[in-house]
Amino acid sequence: MTPTSESKVRVRPGERAIARLACLAVQPLLTRVVRRVAAQHPSLFARLGPHQTTDFLIDPVELPFALHLRPDPQALVFRAVPRDTAPQAGATIRGRFLLLLELIDAEQDGDAAFFSRDLEVSGDTEAVVRLRNALDDMDGSLAEETSAMFGTPGRAVLARLRRAYTDATKPREYA
Amino acid sequence: MSLAELICPAGTPAALRTAVDAGADAVYCGFQDATNARNFPGLNFTPDELAEAVAYAHARGTKVLLALNTYPPAGKVDLWRQAADTGARLGVDAFIVADMGVADYIARTYPGIRLHLSVQAAASSPEAIRYYCENFGVKRVVLPRILTIPEIRQIRREIPCEIETFIFGNHGLMVEGRCSLTNYLTGQSTNMDGVCSPASDVEYVRDADGSMSSQLAGFTIDRFGPEEKAGYPTICKGRYAAPHRPEGYYAFEEPVSLNLSRLLPDLIEAGVHAFKIEGRQRSKSYVRGVVRAFRAAVDDIKAGREANIADLIALTEGQKQTQGAFETKKWR
Numbered sequence: 001m002t003p004t005s006e007s008k009v010r011v012r013p014g015e016r017a018i019a020r021l022a023c024l025a026v027q028p029l030l031t032r033v034v035r036r037v038a039a040q041h042p043s044l045f046a047r048l049g050p051h052q053t054t055d056f057l058i059d060p061v062e063l064p065f066a067l068h069l070r071p072d073p074q075a076l077v078f079r080a081v082p083r084d085t086a087p088q089a090g091a092t093i094r095g096r097f098l099l100l101l102e103l104i105d106a107e108q109d110g111d112a113a114f115f116s117r118d119l120e121v122s123g124d125t126e127a128v129v130r131l132r133n134a135l136d137d138m139d140g141s142l143a144e145e146t147s148a149m150f151g152t153p154g155r156a157v158l159a160r161l162r163r164a165y166t167d168a169t170k171p172r173e174y175a
Numbered sequence: 176m177s178l179a180e181l182i183c184p185a186g187t188p189a190a191l192r193t194a195v196d197a198g199a200d201a202v203y204c205g206f207q208d209a210t211n212a213r214n215f216p217g218l219n220f221t222p223d224e225l226a227e228a229v230a231y232a233h234a235r236g237t238k239v240l241l242a243l244n245t246y247p248p249a250g251k252v253d254l255w256r257q258a259a260d261t262g263a264r265l266g267v268d269a270f271i272v273a274d275m276g277v278a279d280y281i282a283r284t285y286p287g288i289r290l291h292l293s294v295q296a297a298a299s300s301p302e303a304i305r306y307y308c309e310n311f312g313v314k315r316v317v318l319p320r321i322l323t324i325p326e327i328r329q330i331r332r333e334i335p336c337e338i339e340t341f342i343f344g345n346h347g348l349m350v351e352g353r354c355s356l357t358n359y360l361t362g363q364s365t366n367m368d369g370v371c372s373p374a375s376d377v378e379y380v381r382d383a384d385g386s387m388s389s390q391l392a393g394f395t396i397d398r399f400g401p402e403e404k405a406g407y408p409t410i411c412k413g414r415y416a417a418p419h420r421p422e423g424y425y426a427f428e429e430p431v432s433l434n435l436s437r438l439l440p441d442l443i444e445a446g447v448h449a450f451k452i453e454g455r456q457r458s459k460s461y462v463r464g465v466v467r468a469f470r471a472a473v474d475d476i477k478a479g480r481e482a483n484i485a486d487l488i489a490l491t492e493g494q495k496q497t498q499g500a501f502e503t504k505k506w507r
């Protein structure tokens with residue numbers, strides 16, 4: 001797999017080392033999350049149609065790494081990747097981490113985030129639309145389910161993240 | 176006072192449940208094919224999903240309206256007839272139709288199921304509406320978004336069926352059901368294939384300065400500055416350079432959404448029976464927020480209270496809203 005144009009972005013050696021460490025640290029969690037979602041929401045794959053084998057790059061701007069998703073039920077891929085070695089993506093979705101999480105959990109509307117320019121998409125728009133519709137048809141909260149996997153400390157981390165995000169976006173909040 | 180039913184969008188089964196739980200009186204939805212005007216990738220219902228959705232909605236006293244609101248190409252009506260057969264078998268409460276052939280088939284085959292005339296039929300005069308009522312037994316007309324409230328009041332007096340108007344959402348103002356702009360660029364027809372600006376033809380390109388260009392079939396139709404609010408990649412909302420406006424301008428209309436929340440009491444008084452929220456392509460979050468807001472507003476008005484309407488600006492296209500032609504004919 002070839003690196004994306006993101007690899008042309010200059011990354012300082014220290015940052016690169018942090019990104020690699022962060023990827024290693026977060027990978028076991030990602031693997032558990034994606035397996036759980038696939039097991040609990042099998043209808044998600046039908047909505048993806050031909051884009052089950054598309055490589056999505058989900059880029060939470062404030063995290064030291066991006067996420068590579070290939071939602072192929074036969075060979076699921078969901079992994080953290082340093083931006084400078086991210087794969088060539090069929091579609092890229094970029095925004096703040098908690099916004100991306102809230103979009104998955106239907107706490108926020110994707111079109112509204114696009115209109116406000118908080119969410120950026122590039123590459124294959126049909127792939128993005130299919131992924132969005134597939135995720136939106138999921139009941140429950142991925143954030144809650146994931147944090148619950150880690151008991152009280154997990155929930156505390158999520159609550160903290162939400163507070164930080166709410167503070168950062170206060171002027172643009174809506175009812 | 177009219178019934179003031181709230182007719183709410185659902186692009187997925189989860190969105191349908193969200194709409195029902197948020198207080199929809201009826202939910203409208205479509206199958207995963209060209210028989211409806213939101214034929215978007217990954218959206219809509221399989222027959223099995225619709226069966227479950229009907230059961231969920233009916234158990235909670237909510238109606239399900241099936242949108243069959245596109246036009247079959249000449250001689251290719253089978254898909255629409257099959258969709259009507261499936262909808263009837265699954266117990267939908269009404270069909271929303273635009274094409275006379277589809278209306279005729281349903282009126283003859285399923286005379287016990289209500290027919291609603293889609294906005295896509297563009298019936299805006301009493302004569303046109305009466306024609307559909309007399310020939311196909313249409314029970315409700317969804318009015319095009321080109322009429323003022325006094326005009327709606329007048330039409331109400333001259334027709335034998337109920338009136339539904341849009342109150343919130345996307346606002347494309349070509350003659351509804353007749354727009355061929357997408358067809359011109361992409362070869363796909365909004366009115367027959369059920370999709371305006373198909374996602375497969377849309378591309379967003381980020382420029383080095385943080386600007387973003389929306390492209391449809393390789394044509395740039397708008398370019399948003401780094402801080403500028405964006406809109407849908409539809410040709411009617413594109414910004415174009417013209418000899419008299421070389422800097423580029425919204426030649427047809429701006430990215431903006433309809434929001435008639437403040438006109439609700441007037442619309443009810445004018446005899447509108449049902450209010451439609453646009454947005455089957457939107458998320459559960461949108462459905463929940465908009466349906467709850469209008470549920471509360473309609474309930475307040477029915478109870479004689481002043482409606483306290485939540486701010487929905489963040490959910491509007493381009494973060495701008497308008498009352499469009501409902502307020503004044505001078506709009507655009």
Ligand code: SF4
Binds near residue numbers: 349355356411
């Ligand atoms: S181009 Fe605009 S008016 Fe025409 S079908 Fe699309 S949204 Fe409607």
